[in-house]
Amino acid sequence: MRTALVLLFALQLLALLHAPDAWYPEQIEVNLKPGQRIVLGGGALAAPQADGMQVEIQRNASGSWFVRSLAGSAPLAVAAPGRQQRSGTMLLAPQASFVLGAARFVVAQADEDSASLNAGGTHWRYDGATLYRDGTPQPACPDDRFVTRAIALWNRLLPAALTVPRPLAMGGNLHCGNRIGIAHVEPGSATLKRIRAGIQLASAPGVALELDQPGRLLAAQPLALAGAEALVVGTTRERLRIEGDALRLTPSGHVALFPAARAELPPGVDWTWRQRAQWAAPPAWWLVLAATALGTMLLRRDSLHTQAPKPSGWYAAGVPGRGGSSRASGWLDRLRSLMTACSETAARAVRAAPLAAAGLLCAGVAAIALQRWGQPFGIGASALLAALALGAAMHGFGRVRLAMAAGLLLLAIGLLAQLEQALGAQDLGWQRHFQRAAALLAIGIGAGILALRWLRARPPLSLIACEGILLALAAAALLALGLQVLFGDETGVFDLQPVEFAKLALTALTAHCLALGFGAPQAGRWLRAAAPALIFLVLFGFGLVQVDDYSPLLLLTVWAAAMTLAWSLAARHWGTAGSILLAGALVTGAVVLLREHGPGSLPSAGFYADRFQVWLDPLTHPHTGEQVLLGARAIADGAWLGTDHLFGLTALGRDAGAVLHIPAVQDDFAPAFFLNRHGLAAALLLWLEQAAFLTGMVQLAAEAWIRSRAARGFRAAWRERFACFAIAGGGAFVLGHLLLSWGTNLAIFPVMGQPMSFLSAGGSHLLFFICPLLVFGAISAQSSEENASCPSTSNIKC
Numbered sequence: 167m168r169t170a171l172v173l174l175f176a177l178q179l180l181a182l183l184h185a186p187d188a189w190y191p192e193q194i195e196v197n198l199k200p201g202q203r204i205v206l207g208g209g210a211l212a213a214p215q216a217d218g219m220q221v222e223i224q225r226n227a228s229g230s231w232f233v234r235s236l237a238g239s240a241p242l243a244v245a246a247p248g249r250q251q252r253s254g255t256m257l258l259a260p261q262a263s264f265v266l267g268a269a270r271f272v273v274a275q276a277d278e279d280s281a282s283l284n285a286g287g288t289h290w291r292y293d294g295a296t297l298y299r300d301g302t303p304q305p306a307c308p309d310d311r312f313v314t315r316a317i318a319l320w321n322r323l324l325p326a327a328l329t330v331p332r333p334l335a336m337g338g339n340l341h342c343g344n345r346i347g348i349a350h351v352e353p354g355s356a357t358l359k360r361i362r363a364g365i366q367l368a369s370a371p372g373v374a375l376e377l378d379q380p381g382r383l384l385a386a387q388p389l390a391l392a393g394a395e396a397l398v399v400g401t402t403r404e405r406l407r408i409e410g411d412a413l414r415l416t417p418s419g420h421v422a423l424f425p426a427a428r429a430e431l432p433p434g435v436d437w438t439w440r441q442r443a444q445w446a447a448p449p450a451w452w453l454v455l456a457a458t459a460l461g462t463m464l465l466r467r468d469s470l471h472t473q474a475p476k477p478s479g480w481y482a483a484g485v486p487g488r489g490g491s492s493r494a495s496g497w498l499d500r501l502r503s504l505m506t507a508c509s510e511t512a513a514r515a516v517r518a519a520p521l522a523a524a525g526l527l528c529a530g531v532a533a534i535a536l537q538r539w540g541q542p543f544g545i546g547a548s549a550l551l552a553a554l555a556l557g558a559a560m561h562g563f564g565r566v567r568l569a570m571a572a573g574l575l576l577l578a579i580g581l582l583a584q585l586e587q588a589l590g591a592q593d594l595g596w597q598r599h600f601q602r603a604a605a606l607l608a609i610g611i612g613a614g615i616l617a618l619r620w621l622r623a624r625p626p627l628s629l630i631a632c633e634g635i636l637l638a639l640a641a642a643a644l645l646a647l648g649l650q651v652l653f654g655d656e657t658g659v660f661d662l663q664p665v666e667f668a669k670l671a672l673t674a675l676t677a678h679c680l681a682l683g684f685g686a687p688q689a690g691r692w693l694r695a696a697a698p699a700l701i702f703l704v705l706f707g708f709g710l711v712q713v714d715d716y717s718p719l720l721l722l723t724v725w726a727a728a729m730t731l732a733w734s735l736a737a738r739h740w741g742t743a744g745s746i747l748l749a750g751a752l753v754t755g756a757v758v759l760l761r762e763h764g765p766g767s768l769p770s771a772g773f774y775a776d777r778f779q780v781w782l783d784p785l786t787h788p789h790t791g792e793q794v795l796l797g798a799r800a801i802a803d804g805a806w807l808g809t810d811h812l813f814g815l816t817a818l819g820r821d822a823g824a825v826l827h828i829p830a831v832q833d834d835f836a837p838a839f840f841l842n843r844h845g846l847a848a849a850l851l852l853w854l855e856q857a858a859f860l861t862g863m864v865q866l867a868a869e870a871w872i873r874s875r876a877a878r879g880f881r882a883a884w885r886e887r888f889a890c891f892a893i894a895g896g897g898a899f900v901l902g903h904l905l906l907s908w909g910t911n912l913a914i915f916p917v918m919g920q921p922m923s924f925l926s927a928g929g930s931h932l933l934f935f936i937c938p939l940l941v942f943g944a945i946s947a948q949s950s951e952e953n954a955s956c957p958s959t960s961n962i963k964c
Contacts, residue, residue, distance in 0.1 A: 167571040168560065174578040175553045177818060178585055182444055182546050184819030185589040188423040192440035194404070194415040200229045204434055205236070208400060211415070212437075214422040214593045216240060216400030223413065224388065231408060232388035233397060241371060243398040244389045248362075250398075254375075254385040255368040258358075264367065264384065265376040266336055267351035279326060281358065281365040290346065294360025295321040295329035297344045307342040318343065333359040401595070420595035442594065444546035448536070454529045455550065461522025462558045520619070522558045526612030530555075533605035537598060545588055545597045552581050552604035555611045562615040563944035569862025570947065572855055573940050576924035577607065579852065583840050584927050586814075587832055590822025599832050599927035606929050610937025618941060622948075629881055632888075636675050643671035663930035665718060670935050673725075673895035680733055681887035717918035721902040728898030732891060736871055757914065796828040797835050797911055800842040808845035817843065834919055836926040837911040852925075856904055863897035866946045889946045896939040903931075 191212045198204060203224035208216030220236040235242050235253045243252040258276040265271075271290075275282040280293040291298040296318065298304075303322055306315050321329040336346045338353035345353070355373045358365055367384070369375040375384045391397070397404040397415065404415040427439035447455075529551055536543045556574055560566060566574075581603060588597035627635075646664030727746050734742035808814040809823075825842045828835045841849050867890045874886035900923045907922035909915035921928035923936060 167566060167575065170575055171556055171560070171578055174575070174582055175549075175556075177815075178549050178553075178582055181582070181585055181589055181818035182549065185444070186425060186820075188425065188442040189427045189439050190421045190423050190442065190594050191417060191429075191437040193438040194417065195436045195438070196223055196413040196415070197411055197434050197436075198223065198225045198231075198413070199411060200225050201227055204432065206432065206435065209422070209429075210431055210435055211399050211402065211404065212417045212422045213399045213402035213420065215420055216402065219400060221399060222388075231391040231413060233391060234386060234388040236386070240400060241385070242389075242400075244391060244394045245396040245398060245403075246394045251389055252368070253387070253389060254371070255366055256384060256387065257364045257366055263378055266356050266369075266373075267348045269346075269348045269351075276365055278362075278364045279360070285346075292334050292344075292358055292365065293326060293329075294365065295326070295332050297334050297346070299341065304342050304344075307340065307345060310343055314343070331360050333357045419598075420593050423592045423594055444544045446544040447547040451529065451532050451536075451547070454525055454532065455547075455554070458522055458525030458529055458551075458554050458558070461520075461525055462554055462561065520616065522562060523612045523615035523619070526551075526555055526558055526608040527616070528612075530605040530608030530612060533601060533608070537601055537605070543601060545585070545600060548597075548601040548604040549581075549585060551608050555604070555608040558615060559611045559940070562611075563618065563941070564948045567862060567866065567943070567947045569859055569866055569943045570940065572859035572862055573924070573936075573943070576852075576855055576859060577936075579855070580836075580925040581607075583836065583843070583925060584832070586818065586843060587822060587826065587839060587927075589819045590817075591826050592821070596826075596832070602929045603927055603932060606933040607937070610933050611940075614937055614941035614944075618944060621945065626881075626885065629884065633678070636671075636678050639671045640675050643668040663928070663934075666928075666930040666934040669725075669899050670896075670938055673899065674892055676729060677888050677891035677895055680729075680891045681884045684736070684887055717906060717920050720918065721899070721906060721920060724902035724905065725895060725898045728901065729891070729895055732867070732894040732898075736887075736890070793829050793835060793917055794913055796824075797838040798913060800825045800828060800838045801846075801911070804842035804845050806846045808843055808848070813848050814844040830919075832927040833921045834907070834917070834926070835911055836922055837907060840925065841911070856924075860897055860901055860904075863893055863900070863943065866943055867891075867893040867897070870946055889942070892942060893939075893946060896935075896942065899935065900939070 194211060196204065196206075203222055205220055205222050207221075208214070208219040211221065213219070219240050219242075221233060221242060222236055223231070223233050225231055233242065233244065241253045243250050258273050258281045260273055260276055262273045262276075263271060269285050271283045271285045273281060274284050274289075280291065283290040283292070289300050291301070296303055303318075306318060310318075317330050317332065321332065332344050334344045334346065335354045335357055336348055337351040337355040338345060338347050339349060341347045348355075352370075352373075354370060356367065356369050356375055358367055360366075367375075369384050371385075373385070376382060377384055377387075391406065391408065391413070394406060397406050401420045402417050403419045404417050406416075407414045423442065427441075429437065431437065533543065533548065533551060556578055559570075559574055563570060581600065584600040584603055588600045643664065646662075647668055650664045727750065731743055731746045734740070734746065803809055803825075805811075808817070810817045822839075822843070825831065825839055828838060831839050837849070840852065870886045870890035870893065874883045874890065877883040877886055903920055903923045906915065906918045906920040907926070910918050910920070921931055923931065
């Protein structure tokens with residue numbers, strides 16, 4: 167295993183050495199005199215994902231700067247302290263008017279909390295949560311879900327301060343809910359929503375929403391740059407500074423890369439070039455990394471001395487000249503030598519583990535902070551941090567079992583794939599995925615080593631304390647899911663995915679309930695023990711449904727089936743186990759039959775039906791089926807040996823080409839990139855490694871269950887049963903991710919937004935689920951090792 171990790175890190179270094187030099191504009195300067203204007207494309211602003219965008223920068227006669235998006239271009243935004251104004255938006259003010267389609271709206275009243283509109287003899291009032299037509303709330307729309315109806319009822323009954331904000335949508339042919347129907351206008355062509363400054367009107371891209379006079383489009387209104395701190399063009403953030411006749415922009419995020427420090431620029435625009443530095447990092451960060459490396463080396467030394475050498479020489483035969491009595495003395499000397507070696511090893515471990523773990527934790531947090539602040543940070547430095555994190559995990563988690571070895575190798579493979587994407591893209595923003603994954607891995611492993619050492623140094627927690635921790639974990643997960651439902655979407659909230667943390671909490675709480683149920687003397691206690699998990703399961707499903715994506719529900723179904731199978735095998739309910747296996751076989755057969763009959767066997771209406779239609783016949787839906795078509799083309803190009811016919815070894819660090827144009831290739835379609843780059847033969851090895859990890863998790867769960875049967879006392883047995891079901895639940899979620907991700911990329915299933923564990927650049931999945939799962943596996947492996955060395959005293963440390 168150590169050799170494989172070193173080889174994978176060597177491939178990362180090879181990719182860094184093969185990567186060609188790249189340049190990007192550190193500063194863009196636009197020079198304009200009062201009364202002048204200039205039209206710039208996305209290329210002149212170094213915005214790679216806004217190539218077709220046209221941005222006009224102008225100065226009026228008094229010298230003030232303005233910017234606007236020309237007709238047909240994507241919207242841009244101007245960020246100022248405490249606010250952000252997007253093109254195609256404006257705050258409603260009294261007596262203002264606008265025209266959408268054949269409807270003309272006049273603002274009768276507008277303040278920070280509500281607005282009133284008159285249109286065609288109808289009076290509309292919107293308070294940021296509920297729309298009133300002539301003073302009466304509208305009935306719910308026919309396609310509104312239960313959650314939407316419940317929130318609408320909540321908003322009508324409670325005071326305005328407690329309402330849940332809901333936007334108002336204009337367009338369509340039906341007046342209902344928070345919708346105003348307008349004939350011959352697409353639904354959602356314009357929206358009203360409550361923000362901190364008041365009620366904001368926004369038009370969708372490409373919609374001709376006219377203001378007070380004909381021809382004056384909302385999307386073409388200029389945005390003032392006075393007092394602004396940044397200009398957002400597509401996915402590129404340009405920090406701005408105005409100095410006389412010069413507007414200086416500093417791009418960050420997604421920034422175009424160039425093979426040389428030259429580009430064709432319009433007159434009046436100058437770039438200051440900067441070369442991409444692979445090893446750039448602040449000096450203090452290098453000191454922290456050096457301390458981490460020292461602690462990791464000490465951890466390795468400790469792991470090499472955990473087994474004392476066998477006694478030899480006079481220790482084995484006794485002290486010369488003492489005859490038969492020397493044998494007893496020799497045994498005492500051996501025992502004394504063994505105790506001394508153990509104490510020295512323990513002393514080194516106490517010093518090394520906190521040093522390595524604290525160093526990893528600090529280095530990871532610093533890397534995330536520097537990335538957030540937009541400071542230059544070399545991708546090579548992140549590669550070193552990731553390598554140290556994997557080395558610390560290998561030596562700091564104790565004995566390396568099959569699950570741990572396979573998990574670390576999968577992490578190294580995923581980091582290599584993400585590094586290839588970062589080096590192969592002509593966009594500086596791609597390296598953030600690799601840097602984020604390396605930093606979060608360091609944070610997760612550092613925190614895991616500290617938690618592992620803390621648990622080893624203290625007596626086992628009582629059952630009440632464990633229940634308190636589990637309930638706190640569940641409450642935090644529910645709170646995070648609530649924030650996502652209220653303020654986020656399917657991509658998460660506050661740049662995090664609370665669903666990943668909820669998976670961990672759900673697995674732990676359910677494992678606790680199952681562990682209690684097996685030891686409960688009364689049937690009623692089983693129901694009381696399972697009630698918290700059932701409640702949390704219902705609320706978890708509630709949050710997933712609100713996200714408007716069915717893939718988490720399928721993932722939850724796979725987990726529930728695996729947990730039921732584990733429980734039935736443990737309880738020897740062979741009928742239940744057989745039913746689960748039979749249901750899996752029937753689902754597999756249904757997928758095969760659906761593929762055989764084609765799209766004609768499905769209804770053509772509805773969001774989910776459309777996704778299935780795209781899956782079954784992507785050529786008929788080339789726009790919505792873009793991911794499927796591009797992914798299939800990338801996999802076909804990779805064939806068996808990769809695009810370079812040498813498993814991608816000669817392409818390390820080189821241009822990745824069109825495969826990076828697949829939407830979400832760093833997340834959902836990361837397997838398509840891997841197949842294109844390294845070929846199907848390498849993917850087979852990856853499948854074997856994933857199967858080894860799942861096998862190792864099953865092995866740890868089975869060993870924990872066997873220990874629970876031999877444990878003395880209810881608490882010791884509960885602890886082992888909890889470990890068994892927690893590991894089984896974690897492995898089930900990983901299995902679900904692997905199944906859905908491979909099924910999506912190979913067109914076995916419809917497109918489902920689930921990252922592949924270990925391979926995709928899913929930061930929240932790595933930090934909140936994979937790292938805790940590896941730590942828990944290390945704890946269970948240690949318990950198994952202690953049980954093997956002390957068979958007569960189960961669950962007691964030697």
